[in-house]
Amino acid sequence: MSAVGPQRKRAGWRRRRNPFRPDRSEAKLIWRWLYLGTIDKYRVHEVAKDFGLSTREITEILTKYASTPKNHMQVLTDHELSLIFDYLTQKHPVSGIQVIFADTYKEPAAQPKPEAPKQQPQAPRPESRPENRPRPQNGVPPRQEQPRPQQAQPQGGAKPAQQNVQRPTTRVPQKKIVDTRKGGDVNLAKYDQRLEELAPERASRMQQGKEKFRSNTGNRRGGVPFSSKRRQDEQEKMRRLQLEIAKKTPLKVQIPDEISVGELASRMKKTGAEVVKVLMKNGIMASLPQIIDYDTAALVAMDLGCKVEKEVTVTIEERLIDDHEDKPEDLVPRAPVVVVMGHVDHGKTSLLDAIRNTSVASGEAGGITQHIGAYQVQINGKPITFLDTPGHEAFTSMRARGAMVTDIAILVVAAEDGIKPQTVESINHAKAANIPIIVAINKIDKPEANPDRVKQQLTEYGLVSEDWGGDTICCPISAKKNIGIDNLLEMVTLTAEMAELKANPNRAAQGTVIEARLDKGRGPVATLLVQNGTLNQGDIIIAGTAVGRVRTMVDSKGKRLEKAGPSVPVEIAGLSEAPSAGSTFHAVADERMARELVEQRKEEEKAKSSAPVQKVSLENLFDQIQAGERKELALIVKADVQGSVEAVKASLEKLSNEEVNVRVIHGGVGAINESDVMLAATSNAIIVGFNVRPDAAARDSAVRSNVDMRMYRVIYDCIDEIEAAMKGMLAPKFKEVVLGHTEVRQVYKVSGVGTVAGCYVQDGKIVRACSVRVVRDGIVIHEGSLASLKRFKDDAKEVAENYECGLTVEKFNDIKEGDIIEAFTMEEIKQ
């Protein structure tokens, strides 16, 4: 009962324990030992008393097998107790369980109970017998093997079962007795086993919170097996420890290139305020929706004790296209890819033909050659790939698309003509691409051929012939007469060997589209140059916005191929559309994903084309050229006289280079008018004016349609500026800002002052000490500074629109009625 105090309880137990004397049965001792497992404190003198021994005897046992207790009040540990019990059990064996109860229990007269239910002997309910629990802790296993039921049976008893049920009614509660009346043997082993089964069962029930302490036992631990509680405590401890560890382990945060402050906070499991605070600490004022870059976000995250990882977004392209670096051991030598460049009519085509014919003549071709944009020849068993499109234009267009196709450039220079503008361009292009140049001095068969002069000229461009002590290979040839071609090709192979060109044939093919067209019979056909890997028939390829399977594959001789390794040019059919030349291609594994990528690319292209076209201006011209968006610079020239128009037109068109063609689409005399601006707007042209000004309508229209108008007074200024703009060198430090326009209504001659113009401000304002232009019929007749500005008789700082004023122009008196005076200032452009 709950009202029973622990002292009383213990006393009660002790009373019940009294019958367990050491001279009783072995089974009793074990019982006792099990029973003691539930007692809080058991002191030396109590043990002695319970066993009917002296304290000294117990002390002796302990001294012998453990350590000497300090005094008779010392609380004994489980280990010590079990030592004592073991000792006493061994020293005092008993013959049978009846012996134990002999003095306290009187067997009632044998009264068989025929009507008693024929039940199997059952283990007593462990809940009601907490004291029977084994105590596995403290390393002392419960000695459950000892009380063998057979040993507990009286030998040769006529009614052993009935004898066994006899029990001390007063000392041992009935419920603690195993009912063996019908079962014959007392199967204590089974009983122990049942106990073991029930203990964990109860422990789990306890964990589910269903267990209730049994008040009738009055024992705090009565209903809860000690081991289960301890296990529970351990588990709880572990859980807390794990939580602690988890708290201390820095949180891993994945941060992309850009992230909003709010998102960062949520990824770090922090509040927005915490993140904003750290940002402020680092001098960044940012609100939650504001986007911060990776570096800033990483700094904040680290500040808040997180571990930062860069979030990598994998695009379809990255998933689809394998662009891993090859291992050096996977690389094998490949054929060089050669381009032939040079000035017009210096013999590029003739040379390519001669090479092809050499190859055909040597018998390898075995038939008709066909033009597929590139071909391969074998020189002394070594292949060389030639791009069949001569000139640096194709080369440049490929480069502009980012395709680096060629390894070696053959520069054809006609021996009798020498270095020409396109020769120089070719040299510069090859140099820019950082590829070796082999000079083929052609037409040496011609009597006027002067190879030395060519070599001499080449030195001016940094190409010094080998026989002149330099490192540029110069081969005298005649493409027409087939002289020196073999030597030239040998030099190509040598140069290629020096360059150690390598590729990995054992991977998915990748390369460049050399040419593509729509064939009536075969559909889209494309010439591809495999640059790495091996292209197989049946491969799925993606080239720009084209996708498809390689249906047929032929080489430059029309021979069908199953495979094409690095540096092999092939013509294939099977693509969905003709890809643009210069685009790269990849053999991929997943057709569905490839189609998805193509759709994505098409969308991007569409978005690009529907984006508002930025009008060309000298400021953005270079950017547009660089971006490959501009191949032509259209100009409209207006000048004061026809002669100037012609001169300017000729000079400007000469500025054309390999990247941009300068074209004057319109030229005329007179002021720039609205129709000029309209033409410029539709054809995306820049208007250039010489000694002319735009009229008011043209000015408005130009602002509306964003047309760039450039006014010059000297032709050279114009040429220099446009040339600089094309090279990206345009760096105007000042910009002209028109302040306003006034119309001269009256002119006065004042002695000592000069011509005073009585004006009316049409638009804007006129400011004292500004720059002015005197414009008559749209033509600038003078440009200078304002000398004075008056309003009535007083000097004025500025005169606004719709007001009248009087002004004089510095060092200019030829002002006439009807002239327009344009006021402007030069403003510095902030870089």
Ligand SMILES: Nc1nc2c(ncn2[C@@H]2O[C@H](COP(=O)(O)OP(=O)(O)OP(=O)(O)O)[C@@H](O)[C@H]2O)c(=O)[nH]1
């Ligand atoms: N005598 C002589 N004439 C040659 C030689 N090589 C080319 N020619 C001639 O030079 C002219 C131009 O030759 P092409 O091969 O068309 O020159 P190209 O550089 O390809 O010219 P474009 O394609 O216009 O750039 C042709 O009439 C050729 O016959 C040569 O070695 N000797």
